[in-house]
């Protein structure tokens with residue numbers, strides 16, 4: 001099959017960017033979207049041109065490295081999957097596809113389709129953990145955890161940190177990302193000791209990074225490849241209020 | 249290095265059950281005030297690297313942590329699905345530290361070190377405690393205790409799991425601990441950096457040179473020790489189940505600086521992967537091994553039978569695993585399942601558009617148990633398969649084919665995880681590890697975390713307290729020289745200006761590797777590989793094309809550097825496979841099989857580790873040997889009939 005592409009090209013953070021048209025033929029419908037971009041890059045290199053910079057690693061939807069806005073939708077047309085899981089058979093022969101980076105003030109541009117998402121790491125450093133040193137743990141079965149609680153915690157923990165929630169949000173808020181982490185530890189007894197400090201510090205860092213506020217559009221949930229629910233944002237809010245009331 | 253030659257594994261004396269305990273007591277400690285004065289470089293943030301860096305930060309060392317990805321949380325460990333083993337015996341089904349030790353030594357086909365394997369089994373239980381304390385949401389029973397499953401043909405249920413995302417959850421646990429140390433100021437993160445050389449001063453590892461993958465700048469970092477946690481090298485085959493950025497570069501450059509490379513030919517080819525569909529594919533997707541619990545493997549009896557599977561009557565189907573291995577049937581170990589799939593395809597009985605696939609058929613299980621039960625067990629896997637292949641496995645058999653998955657070989661390390669270069673340690677899949685010639689399912693995650701959380705915090709302290717490294721800075725002449733060498737290497741790559749892309753050459757190498765150094769190896773094939781690989785290498789250095797600038801974000805330059813190293817490592821793998829004239833674990837030599845076509849070990853001549861010593865460019869490396877002794881688990885034949 002053949003597709004026409006309009007791809008965001010930007011040589012660097014301070015250079016102007018624009019959409020550039022390409023077309024590529026001979027694509028196998030079972031190829032992945034990123035393999036189609038690989039093929040385009042190979043063609044560009046042969047023509048003596050610069051390939052399109054984009055990121056990926058696991059190519060099976062778990063590392064969170066890939067992330068493109070395809071035809072205006074973070075991670076493309078299909079629900080509950082990452083960019084690397086998008087297959088060419090989801091497009092029509094001859095279709096025009098627009099490809100852009102995950103844009104947000106807190107995700108500065110690096111090159112073409114590559115942005116810097118290290119704001120997420122800085123948020124995590126404020127409380128995305130249980131403070132326990134190696135070697136100091138008790139036997140794992142001493143503390144039973146209700147199966148449902150463990151499942152809820154796992155639902156939230158499934159976040160891959162890709163940033164689609166931010167890219168999809170009209171306010172570029174990171175509330176789903178932070179809410180998911182806060183929720184994971186809210187469901188588990190291990191998270192209880194630090195719960196107040198955790199939510200206050202993580203939210204403060206989220207604001208400091210320049211992410212916007214959440215105004216309940218729920219676009220994040222729709223874009224999330226792991227189907228993380230916006231109920232995690234409500235839970236984060238409740239935790240936040242509780243922490244304020246507790247006067248931490 | 250002279251004292252390391254011949255190789256000394258430094259195994260502590262005493263009964264195997266007491267070695268680690270007494271070694272921990274006998275090792276020297278660094279007092280807290282002195283820990284602050286030591287800087288440690290940890291390259292890699294997978295399970296091994298993240299757990300090591302976090303633990304060392306907690307102890308008070310200054311840690312510099314490096315990774316290729318934009319965030320430590322994206323290391324390849326994140327992709328592990330199935331689970332992690334531990335000898336907890338929570339199921340009361342007869343498991344014990346000794347049994348896990350026994351299974352691992354036997355599973356490794358008697359080619360691993362007993363002392364290391366025992367320690368691994370011993371600390372396995374602490375790993376689960378640690379991870380649960382971190383809030384890793386493992387699967388649970390209704391009573392609230394941890395759930396287990398049996399995995400990879402084990403007779404006991406000792407595998408802990410978090411849905412199909414165990415690696416992700418374990419990594420996020422370790423990453424959380426790492427980020428906590430970042431906040432404490434004990435760990436400094438250097439993401440988007442690729443280590444391109446090791447710096448030695450007076451023969452001892454004292455730092456690294458990295459390329460900043462955004463700016464292209466070469467950078468120097470000094471430390472008192474360097475920990476390599478850079479993962480495995482399955483991507484030498486181009487197509488593998490590993491993430492596309494996995495590479496051997498860090499380990500390979502250390503090899504060229506004097507670290508011996510052990511058992512490079514030991515690779516694991518996983519039997520249940522989605523087959524390749526064409527030339528432009530970038531990776532292969534693993535389908536969980538658990539599918540073999542209910543799926544039946546078959547191919548048509550007749551060569552070149554192009555009928556649809558539904559049109560092939562029972563009598564014309566060959567359920568070859570069930571016939572050949574009546575006791576284990578479709579559940580034979582990975583290496584055996586893989587090899588048999590290759591065999592039937594080589595006979596011309598493979599299915600699918602390429603002829604390199606076999607059926608994994610659920611029709612019988614669906615009939616017996618109902619579609620709902622099958623959906624419950626494998627629903628997400630079926631959906632994933634459907635998505636990738638376009639076929640619905642409820643209606644038509646899945647197609648699977650083996651794919652390179654894991655490398656048991658790696659840098660040689662002693663019991664303390666130190667390589668043949670003083671001050672250079674290797675952890676996780678990067679070392680030649682505890683798995684011998686074949687790794688059991690769910691044991692790689694265990695090993696990575698054992699090395700990082702529980703072994704290196706002790707053995708590194710012992711090294712620093714004994715060696716007392718003098719302070720160095722990156723102003724030392726050795727750093728300047730190393731940067732210059734790396735610079736020259738980068739310029740050499742950039743200046744070739746030919747017509748072929750790094751991927752094209754990588755694919756070419758991958759084809760020869762999978763054909764001749766893959767599931768079945770022969771003297772003839774290996775010799776052919778040893779002839780062909782240098783030719784591909786020559787083409788690479790004559791005709792490579794890297795667009796753009798070295799002082800910029802440049803993916804093609806990254807890839808080219810890695811392919812350059814694979815082109816050398818691939819040759820060493822072939823050489824190692826040629827010299828090991830026996831079949832063991834994942835290494836199957838066609839010349840070494842019994843009358844039924846089963847692998848035949850040669851214990852008399854090959855009960856040893858082969859560790860290769862670099863002697864210079866274009867020189868044949870030296871094969872050094874560490875003999876292996878089996879005091880506890882007596883070598884026996886691995887039979888699954």
Ligand SMILES: Cc1cc2nc3c(=O)[nH]c(=O)nc-3n(C[C@H](O)[C@H](O)[C@H](O)COP(=O)(O)OP(=O)(O)OC[C@H]3O[C@@H](n4cnc5c(N)ncnc54)[C@H](O)[C@@H]3O)c2cc1C
Nearest residue numbers: 292293294295296316325330331443479676677690692693
């Ligand atoms: C699909 C799949 C499923 C698996 N499932 C299981 C399972 O269920 N159970 C199990 O036990 N095992 C499983 N494995 C194996 C297991 O995941 C790996 O062996 C293990 O995670 C390796 O961990 P590691 O820490 O050694 O390395 P990795 O996780 O590979 O990390 C390597 C790190 O090194 C960094 N790095 C590499 N080179 C450089 C360089 N030159 N400079 C700087 N940084 C560098 C990378 O950025 C990364 O941070 C699976 C493997 C695959 C591919």
Ligand code: FES
Nearest residue numbers: 057059064066084
């Ligand atoms: S490349 Fe890992 S999620 Fe897409």
